[in-house]
Amino acid sequence: MSNEAWSAVDEYLSDLLVPAEPVLTDGLAASRAAGLPAIEVAPNQGKLLMLLAQIQGATRVLELGTLGGYSTTWLARGVGAAGRVVTLEAAPEHAEVARQNLDRADLADRVEIRVGAALTTLAAMVQAGEPPFDLIFIDADKANYPQYLEWTMRLTRPGSVIVADNVVRQGRILDAASDDENVRGARDFLARVAAEPRLSATTLQTVGVKGWDGLTIARVTG
Numbered sequence: 001m002s003n004e005a006w007s008a009v010d011e012y013l014s015d016l017l018v019p020a021e022p023v024l025t026d027g028l029a030a031s032r033a034a035g036l037p038a039i040e041v042a043p044n045q046g047k048l049l050m051l052l053a054q055i056q057g058a059t060r061v062l063e064l065g066t067l068g069g070y071s072t073t074w075l076a077r078g079v080g081a082a083g084r085v086v087t088l089e090a091a092p093e094h095a096e097v098a099r100q101n102l103d104r105a106d107l108a109d110r111v112e113i114r115v116g117a118a119l120t121t122l123a124a125m126v127q128a129g130e131p132p133f134d135l136i137f138i139d140a141d142k143a144n145y146p147q148y149l150e151w152t153m154r155l156t157r158p159g160s161v162i163v164a165d166n167v168v169r170q171g172r173i174l175d176a177a178s179d180d181e182n183v184r185g186a187r188d189f190l191a192r193v194a195a196e197p198r199l200s201a202t203t204l205q206t207v208g209v210k211g212w213d214g215l216t217i218a219r220v221t222g
């Protein structure tokens, strides 16, 4: 099946099950107007994040990579009014747009944006004894995914769920000799997930409006 056909089905399913909402489309428009790249998760993936948070009964969610707060919005919906999302973002200008978008969605009180390089913030969180998170979504720079796995594991408990986006790289993860740091990051991340005895994981390929990629979902077992 061609990519166009996959995308058409993706759009059909999104229109059916995740119909456009002004609060979300306005947020995306504000992100574009502010010059942020269009690299958010697709609507059906955003809703998947919300559903995973709800299925997990998550009240504490950690996100790596905020951008304009699109996936953050879905996660904040997922944790409910009493829940909290901590989201890490390196670019202050992205964090500012995200703040405005979360305000527009009336979700700002559930979300804390911590600005800075995620590796530095994660180390500080571990050092400070941050309580474990129920769900962690990794979606920042791909080259650091292996390190993100190591640090976020230290912020989990048995039963926590870790989700990581963009781990298939248009199929380029098959190239063991790749010199692309994003491919190398994804390959190393997947190898570590596979080798980690405290994780039970799978990876689903995603093909649609955002192109060919994949999502790892892992549960901390011990």
Ligand SMILES: C[S@@+](CC[C@H](N)C(=O)[O-])C[C@H]1O[C@@H](n2cnc3c(N)ncnc32)[C@H](O)[C@@H]1O
Pocket (backbone or CB within 6 Å): 039, 040, 041, 064, 065, 066, 067, 068, 069, 070, 071, 072, 088, 089, 090, 091, 094, 116, 117, 118, 119, 139, 140, 141, 144
């Ligand atoms: C793919 S975008 C996140 C998309 C967002 N999760 C969504 O779906 O709406 C990646 C974000 O990670 C941020 N980022 C890149 N490197 C980072 C780092 N070292 N630490 C924290 N954030 C980083 C980028 O500035 C960008 O906003």
